[in-house]
Amino acid sequence: MATRSSTQGSPPPAVRPGPSSVSERTLAKPRRNWTPYLFIAPALIYLAIFLLVPLARGIQLSFTDTKLVNPGGGSFVGVDNYTQMLTSEQFWNSFLATVLYTVGTVVFAVLIGTALAVLINRPFRGRTVVRAILTFPYAMPTVAVALIFVWIYNQSSGALNRGIGVLGLGEVGWLTDPAYGMFSVVLATVWKVFPFVMLVVLASLQSVPEELFEATRIDGADGLSTFRAIVLPHIMPTVRIVALLMTIWSIRRFEIIYLLTGGGPVESTNTLVINIYRQAFSSQNLGLAATIGVLGLILSLSVTVFFLLVERRENKREASA
């Protein structure tokens, strides 16, 4: 078949070489479509001005000794800030606090959120109301969350101590005792964010094909093995993505920690992000603040890369299975 078209096409275009038509074509051909750039440029330029330039400036600051009183000044100090930070106990405490806070928040939020999603996926009376109540915390402004939790955690009159007082336990300084600070902050955070996990996993659960359930029901599987064989594999990709988002958001979360403890007691909740803020606006040391920021960003990036690698391995495994 190819013979025909090639016989048509192969003779050089002796018939139609008209220079006009050639120029027509060469003029028209390399036109580049600028339309998409026109549409996306405003957003990207905006992000460049308000995110990338500040980010670059932040990275640059991390190599200077700039102070808050004179943000334009400051001289280049090379990697001094980094050596100072990486050798300071305060930084590593802060790093540890970040890891503790992140792990605690992610593990509990993902576990609770997933479990609740599975529980409210099956129909029962009053499900809509329960689901609405379970999503309240996510909708509540963080400032309001902080206000009420500070009151609940109040040492002498707070609901928590009064509650455990009934059980015969003594008063705990939930936000003032270094032993409990991190726990209290994680608890409040988990309360605020678990509905997000629940809603996302619920959405994924609702896409489990009904026939799959029926098939295992016929096979006589009980609830738990159905869950393990069918539901869990189906929602795992979603759970992994939610865990990634939760992790990234936990590393950069500021408000709730700042409002509950401000990094205390005794720096026990002084996560990297809080540390940045305190270095910048309390110690007024912009250079060091930026350094912590860059290190925190590297942490976020490594976590993301790690998750993506896991994701790829899982995908491969599923593909080969």
Place this chain on the structure above:
Amino acid sequence: MIRKIRKLPGRVALFLGLGLFTVFAAFPVYWMINTALSTDTELYKTGQGFWLKLSRLGDIPAKLAEVPIFSWIANSGIVAFGTTFLSLVLAVMAAYALSRFKFHGKGLAAFVLFATQMLPEALLVVPLFALFASFGLLNELHGLVLANTAFTMPVAIFILKSAIDKIPYEIEESARIDGCPRSGQLTMIILPLIVPSVAAAAVINFFDGWNEFLFANTFISDAAKWPASVGLASFVGQYATPLSSVMTAAFLFTIPAIVFFLIVQRQIVSGLTAGAVKG
């Protein structure tokens, strides 16, 4: 029959767990209302009762008068509206480009958008502070709008992009045949078709602006220009103002967020995950 009986304890345990977490989720909200309806004597001396004292609902206006919550909420509203408007205008165009065109650098653009989810505001707040200082944007509500939009716009882009993705190409091609240029296809054909998603993105952006604290706390030093988030935060650990008044104000600030969230919950979930899945 036997099977049902054997399963019963499991079921009871499941529903007990569910009930426990529902209480866990509801209690702080309940306690906020309860605190708002208590007196300071009760709160600090005699002990806060467990049951709501609904007869005190009439005291609410007097309590709100002790806190400049209405002017703060007005400031929050200005910031939230501004953020939503600016963010949606930019996002609609960008989402259209990402959904409908192939172009060089598209992957990079999508990555930059995802990467914004990773940037800690606390790192950017320092250079932004310097930037805003030199442009006279400190202590200005529109300065807050500019800063917030950088973080809310990518989320709006994800939501709108996945909405546009669902519209068949033929409808735009049809408009193109009819002589409608790109800008017209976007505003006269696509936008009317994605109104629900635009509404969802608007609500999400609105409450990001409504709740935002870090930039507002850093950039606005003039108490008259405080949005409610900063204003309310100023009461944390401070006892000059009666706690019940603070809680009443905080609850007032919370109501719109909860109501709108319940309305567009579904779109919020798909919108927030869209970014992660696509990224």
Place this chain on the structure above:
Amino acid sequence: MPRIQFDKIRKSFGSNTVIREFSADIPDNEFLVLLGPSGCGKSTMLRMIAGLTDISDGELRFDGELVNDREPRDRNVAFVFQSYALYPHMTVRENIAFPLIMDRFKGWYHIPILNSIMRRVIAKRPEVRDRVTEVAEMLELGSYIDRRPKTLSGGQRQRVAVARALVRDPSIYLLDEPLSNLDAKLRTQMRAEITALYQRVNKSFVYVTHDQVEAMTMATRIIVLSDGEVRQIGTPEEIYHRPADTFVARFIGAPAMNLIPVRLRDGRAISDSGAQEIAQAPAHLSPGPAMLGVRPEKISLAEHPGSGVLGYISAVEHLGGESVIGFTLEPSDPNRLVQTGSTETVHYARVPGTAQLTVGTKQWFSIGDANLSWFDADTGLAATPDRSGQEVELRSARTEAPAP
């Protein structure tokens, strides 16, 4: 209206060639059908005419004017999409009016928000209103005019799509499988309506379909495509009676043309299967293997047993007025359950419904010498002199094909 010229048109997406280079010249006011199996590139070709898809190479001319880089609106074409692509948020009236409104838009009307206002203002102008009403009446959409597409049936949506194409009085109508989403009965009706529309507006139509019945009944000219390659250009009669190659022969007609592998020797064509003399070999063909094409209706039951071609009946389908008989040229293995597996060996004859025939029996058939098609055994190209004149020196291609 215009004469459409394809000059060495080629389309590729990256390294993937979708349409191989081809040229054609379609006179004014033709009903041109692009026919081929799915994935053959016919829709791409239509979209290139419309200006929705860029042409990789070659020149497309309307009345001699190069239109490669013209926007669709400047080509004065209308397009009916397979999915109809109606605007879901507009009423039928607004849908039909949209092209007219766009024609009347000045540059600055396109400013967002203003454009929505101007759209409504222009829609109220008497000339727009009247034209929309006129077209809607013509397609019997009058009573649905204020409904949204969602509330209409498939056939009604189809009509709205046609109305929207019609309203601007374009010079070329482009239709992309417009009937494929309709049920069989509605399809027949809409086929007639589109033909009537063509005769009424007297403009050029280009119509894409994979349905050979649509092509045969509506077209004044057909381009048959497969795998991005133009197989034949011609009138329905030419395509039917003088297929350019075995692909076209098999694609057109139900049942398709019988292709009988034969060997030409001493002026006779002897079948490979059963070694029977099927027909006389035409003088212009050289001896050797060839493929003989016979339409099923050209095979009749022999009047005198013992003369003609002996067939072994493997299938009988009574269609009422006529019957389709499947037969092989040599007895098939009775132990095989499925004997109609290969279309190469089973041939079909279309005979009057009165004939009483049973599967498994022998039957003599006669094959007329007129209207036979001959194909090269290797290339599959027609060996009959091509008289369509439109296309393609088939014979030159044939002579250049490597000798067997």
